[in-house]
Amino acid sequence: MKTIHLNKKVPVALIMTAAIAATLGLGGCAANEAAGNSPTTDAATTGGTSLSGTLNAGGATSQTAAQEAWRAGFQNANPNVTVNYDATGSGTGKQNFSQGGYLVAGTDVPYTAAEASGAFASCATGSTLVEVPVYISPIAVAFHLTGIDALNLDSSTIADIFTGQIQTWDDPAIAALNPGVTLPSTTITPVHRSDSSGTTENFTDYLAQTAPSAWPYPAAQSWPSDLAGEAAQGTQGVRETLSATTGAIGYLDASQASDLGQASIKVGSSWVAYSAQAAAAAVEASSMDAGRASTDLVIDLDRTLTDPTTYPLVLVSYMVACSQYADPNDGALANAYLSHIVSSSAQQAAAQNAGSAPLSQTLAARDASVVGAIK
Amino acid sequence: MSHISARPASLPPISLPRRVTAHVAHLLILGLFLIALAPLASLVVTVVSRGWSRLDPTFFTSSMRGVVGAGGGALHAIVGTLLITLAAVVISAPIGIAAAVYLVEYGRGALARALTFLVDVMTGIPSIVAGLFAYAVLSALLGPGARSGLAGALALSVLMVPVVVRSSEEMLRLVPSDLREAALALGSPVYRTILRVVLPTAAPGLVSGVMLGMCRIVGETAPLLLVAGFTDSMNYDLADGRMATLPVFIYSQWQNAGRDHVAYENRAWTAALVLIAMVFAMNLAARLWSSRKVR
Amino acid sequence: MTIAFSDMTASPTRTLGSSGRRVSRFFETGSRGVAVAAGGVVILALGGVTVFLTVQGWPAWTAASGLPQNASSLWALAGPLAFGSVWASAIALVLTAPISVGVALFLSEYAPRRVARVLGSVVDVLAAVPSVVFGLWGLMVLAPMLAGPYAWLSAKMGWFPLFSGQSSATGRTILTAAIVLSIMMTPIMASVCREAFTQTPQALREAAIALGSTPWEVIRLAVLPYGRSAMISGCMLALGRALGETMAVAMVLSATPGLVSLQVLTSSNPNTTAAFIAQNFPEAHGMQVSALIALGLVLFAITFVVNAVARRVARPRKEA
Numbered sequence: 001m002k003t004i005h006l007n008k009k010v011p012v013a014l015i016m017t018a019a020i021a022a023t024l025g026l027g028g029c030a031a032n033e034a035a036g037n038s039p040t041t042d043a044a045t046t047g048g049t050s051l052s053g054t055l056n057a058g059g060a061t062s063q064t065a066a067q068e069a070w071r072a073g074f075q076n077a078n079p080n081v082t083v084n085y086d087a088t089g090s091g092t093g094k095q096n097f098s099q100g101g102y103l104v105a106g107t108d109v110p111y112t113a114a115e116a117s118g119a120f121a122s123c124a125t126g127s128t129l130v131e132v133p134v135y136i137s138p139i140a141v142a143f144h145l146t147g148i149d150a151l152n153l154d155s156s157t158i159a160d161i162f163t164g165q166i167q168t169w170d171d172p173a174i175a176a177l178n179p180g181v182t183l184p185s186t187t188i189t190p191v192h193r194s195d196s197s198g199t200t201e202n203f204t205d206y207l208a209q210t211a212p213s214a215w216p217y218p219a220a221q222s223w224p225s226d227l228a229g230e231a232a233q234g235t236q237g238v239r240e241t242l243s244a245t246t247g248a249i250g251y252l253d254a255s256q257a258s259d260l261g262q263a264s265i266k267v268g269s270s271w272v273a274y275s276a277q278a279a280a281a282a283v284e285a286s287s288m289d290a291g292r293a294s295t296d297l298v299i300d301l302d303r304t305l306t307d308p309t310t311y312p313l314v315l316v317s318y319m320v321a322c323s324q325y326a327d328p329n330d331g332a333l334a335n336a337y338l339s340h341i342v343s344s345s346a347q348q349a350a351a352q353n354a355g356s357a358p359l360s361q362t363l364a365a366r367d368a369s370v371v372g373a374i375k
Numbered sequence: 376m377s378h379i380s381a382r383p384a385s386l387p388p389i390s391l392p393r394r395v396t397a398h399v400a401h402l403l404i405l406g407l408f409l410i411a412l413a414p415l416a417s418l419v420v421t422v423v424s425r426g427w428s429r430l431d432p433t434f435f436t437s438s439m440r441g442v443v444g445a446g447g448g449a450l451h452a453i454v455g456t457l458l459i460t461l462a463a464v465v466i467s468a469p470i471g472i473a474a475a476v477y478l479v480e481y482g483r484g485a486l487a488r489a490l491t492f493l494v495d496v497m498t499g500i501p502s503i504v505a506g507l508f509a510y511a512v513l514s515a516l517l518g519p520g521a522r523s524g525l526a527g528a529l530a531l532s533v534l535m536v537p538v539v540v541r542s543s544e545e546m547l548r549l550v551p552s553d554l555r556e557a558a559l560a561l562g563s564p565v566y567r568t569i570l571r572v573v574l575p576t577a578a579p580g581l582v583s584g585v586m587l588g589m590c591r592i593v594g595e596t597a598p599l600l601l602v603a604g605f606t607d608s609m610n611y612d613l614a615d616g617r618m619a620t621l622p623v624f625i626y627s628q629w630q631n632a633g634r635d636h637v638a639y640e641n642r643a644w645t646a647a648l649v650l651i652a653m654v655f656a657m658n659l660a661a662r663l664w665s666s667r668k669v670r
Numbered sequence: 671m672t673i674a675f676s677d678m679t680a681s682p683t684r685t686l687g688s689s690g691r692r693v694s695r696f697f698e699t700g701s702r703g704v705a706v707a708a709g710g711v712v713i714l715a716l717g718g719v720t721v722f723l724t725v726q727g728w729p730a731w732t733a734a735s736g737l738p739q740n741a742s743s744l745w746a747l748a749g750p751l752a753f754g755s756v757w758a759s760a761i762a763l764v765l766t767a768p769i770s771v772g773v774a775l776f777l778s779e780y781a782p783r784r785v786a787r788v789l790g791s792v793v794d795v796l797a798a799v800p801s802v803v804f805g806l807w808g809l810m811v812l813a814p815m816l817a818g819p820y821a822w823l824s825a826k827m828g829w830f831p832l833f834s835g836q837s838s839a840t841g842r843t844i845l846t847a848a849i850v851l852s853i854m855m856t857p858i859m860a861s862v863c864r865e866a867f868t869q870t871p872q873a874l875r876e877a878a879i880a881l882g883s884t885p886w887e888v889i890r891l892a893v894l895p896y897g898r899s900a901m902i903s904g905c906m907l908a909l910g911r912a913l914g915e916t917m918a919v920a921m922v923l924s925a926t927p928g929l930v931s932l933q934v935l936t937s938s939n940p941n942t943t944a945a946f947i948a949q950n951f952p953e954a955h956g957m958q959v960s961a962l963i964a965l966g967l968v969l970f971a972i973t974f975v976v977n978a979v980a981r982r983v984a985r986p987r988k989e990a
Binding site for chain 3: 386387389393394396397400401403404405406407408410411412414415417418421422469470471472473474476477478480481482486487489490491492493494495496497498500501502503504505507508511512532533536537538540541542545546548549551564565566567569570579580583584586587589590591593594595596597621622625626629643647650651654655658659662663
Binding site: 030031032033054056058061064065068069071072075076082084085086087088099101234235236239255256258349352353354355 | 443444451605634
């Protein structure tokens with residue numbers, strides 16, 4: 001039977017408090033943060049040239065690595081500003097922006113023209129919606145085959161592989177496109193995203209526009225559920241599954257495909273491997289989506305380009321803002337941050353960290369004129 | 376803790392089949408234990424071997440503010456996890472234990488039935504749903520886009536309270552009725568009996584239940600991403616602004632790696648290592664404390 | 671087994687003096703009030719979640735378009751996902767129940783006390799490993815390790831319905847997901863069982879020993895019957911975690927939404943409700959958000975049914 005001692009009390013809370021105290025003692029402030037820039041500094045007192053305050057943003061996960069680079073550059077230049085970017089997904093990002101939770105938001109799927117003319121909580125009356133393309137990411141069709149680093153695959157062959165019409169790597173359809181390559185008889189394991197994503201939407205849009213007979217599905221954020229194949233969570237899940245499985249093929253952000261074999265896609269009559277310039281060129285060659293405000297720079301991507309200097313399998317991600325904010329301080333912050341994002345140095349930094357394609361000069365100039373007018 | 380004592384010598388010898396059964400059972404139970412430990416061993420080996428490379432001082436003295444690519448640390452996330460977890464425990468433990476006391480010692484009628492019903496249902500709540508709920512409440516109270524560590528702690532409490540109630544309830548029911556009756560017979564009022572007899576007797580189990588609840592929430596990602604948000608910078612203020620935590624840090628480092636994905640993955644594994652070590656230390660401390668208190 | 675105070679009609683507080691009685695009554699009411707208030711807070715919070723899920727998910731129940739996966743109705747979406755949740759959790763429970771009881775018995779009955787304390791903490795820590803880390807481990811370590819054995823099982827035992835079909839080349843099947851889930855469930859169930867086993871009254875043990883029992887017979891006669899309710903409770907807590915688990919399943923499982931299949935070794939597996947919510951929520955908008963929240967409510971209903979059954983089994987005499 002138990003004896004009960006009531007007086008020996010060393011509360012758990014005390015132990016935890018000690019642990020916390022130890023941590024705080026270890027670094028009252030992080031070594032890389034200057035003493036002056038308390039990240040919770042309350043909102044903006046825009047004095048002179050220096051900005052201060054907190055800019056909360058969020059949305060598309062695709063932009064996360066680029067946002068990291070943009071944020072770092074911007075915060076180093078404006079030490080009294082803290083920028084946060086929650087990678088919550090485009091849908092949540094837009095919802096938060098509409099309700100005023102985010103000052104600016106990132107999205108892979110722009111507002112429809114009808115939605116864009118609606119009301120947004122942070123915007124002043126009479127403001128129009130600002131949507132600017134800021135992040136161009138080529139999508140690679142990547143595979144894992146021992147000894148083969150590059151293959152030519154046209155869109156109908158890619159569609160046949162992902163719909164299960166082509167089951168082995170030595171299928172005549174693949175061999176015909178790749179003379180001189182010794183293809184193994186390995187079974188093909190097609191890998192797609194299990195979560196809904198802008199990458200899947202752009203990939204399926206590419207197949208639907210360029211190979212409508214082999215790919216009878218519409219462009220969609222989630223993979224057609226009647227297709228078999230391996231499903232993986234997120235870009236990293238796809239990359240991990242591809243690198244662990246011989247014979248696997250999948251689509252993912254090109255920046256994450258460097259360890260894998262990559263397919264060149266057919267543009268016009270030439271084979272084009274992905275490159276940053278070709279991806280940016282494809283976006284520039286596409287026309288603007290019609291029927292929108294002059295600040296709403298949504299691009300209608302043309303996947304059927306025939307110019308061999310373009311790589312039309314790209315994802316374009318946007319930043320959303322108001323042309324005029326109800327609070328001028330918010331406007332100043334949004335203006336400064338978005339202007340930073342479309343600057344060539346920030347675009348280069350994103351290319352370094354995220355492997356994105358920097359905006360072409362024409363696009364960057366068009367973006368800059370719009371975001372520079374935000375107030 | 377009680378053990379199976381030596382067999383009285385006066386009894387006749389045990390027959391062979393019974394001896395064999397006893398040995399087989401012993402080996403089987405040992406075997407099951409080892410089977411349970413195998414994945415843990417594999418997990419720990421994986422986490423340690425992958426997390427080792429970034430287990431350097433910088434990791435504990437830096438945040439991620441201004442860091443691109445390799446480098447940086449997780450001090451902001453370590454502090455955030457400690458503060459938010461502590462806040463969640465401070466909220467959930469008293470409420471959960473008191474609710475269990477109510478169910479076991481007082482509870483009859485509609486309120487008790489409703490409580491039992493809801494606690495049962497809530498043990499299976501997906502964490503993202505708890506996050507959505509906390510987010511909806513937060514938006515209604517503080518306006519959209521409000522983020523704070525305290526809100527994160529509240530979302531985690533929604534997940535933690537059912538675990539604490541359910542396990543505490545079980546432990547309180549195990550307190551022998553003889554003890555309660557003896558105390559009451561000595562003239563002790565009910566509240567004193569609960570405070571001085573029932574709760575202390577059940578203390579190790581209650582601590583274990585709270586630890587279980589804490590373990591359940593300390594690794595949660597989805598609700599924290601929704602309501603506590605994510606930031607690169609330090610934040611000591613639970614009530615104001617975004618606060619990074621280790622699970623969200625791990626998640627975002629893995630899921631949204633930049634081009635040099637190995638640097639991001641290493642940070643994620645190191646953060647996992649630190650989180651596991653922290654929980655292990657807290658768990659051991661609580662267990663030592665509770666077993667010293669009652670023997 | 672327990673007698674609650676409310677059952678004891680004769681109050682012994684009469685022995686106190688009149689002022690003592692008043693103070694005592696004050697505390698009495700106070701402590702009861704605290705307990706009731708705590709119960710009330712829990713009901714308010716948890717009831718709030720239920721109301722929230724019902725209200726926010728309401729439009730999706732009657733919608734015929736705009737649903738995720740272009741489903742024709744919410745039921746078409748929810749049915750297969752509910753099956754996936756239950757199926758994965760059931761496999762996991764079958765795996766985890768004997769192991770957890772074994773762990774608890776080992777720690778409470780066989781291991782030396784000091785060793786048991788440390789090992790107990792080690793097992794508990796498994797409960798705190800973030801889902802993401804379990805997911806990473808399952809994806810990078812476990813699944814590739816299992817792909818070989820799966821191919822063998824499918825080749826040698828393909829006649830057995832569960833093992834039929836083309837085995838997955840990546841090992842990321844529902845069986846792998848269930849194994850990961852069972853590893854996540856073990857510490858929860860083991861912890862609850864161990865606490866109960868160590869609480870077995872010494873008198874019961876001694877009675878068994880006095881009858882000449884071997885250690886196993888002590889367990890069978892005294893420890894297991896005493897811990898029965900706790901074992902079922904532990905199962906339920908563990909099952910709760912398995913049903914609600916999102917990230918680990920999402921990362922490990924190669925799922926085809928809308929599929930109902932009992933094959934456990936193929937690339938095409940039913941998805942679980944929680945994983946589906948997590949995978950689709952970030953990009954969801956409008957009706958899709960409502961549908962995902964409604965799916966959360968479905969998961970609630972499943973958990974409730976499972977728990978209600980368990981309550982009945984665990985304490986059949988109570989509340990009769």
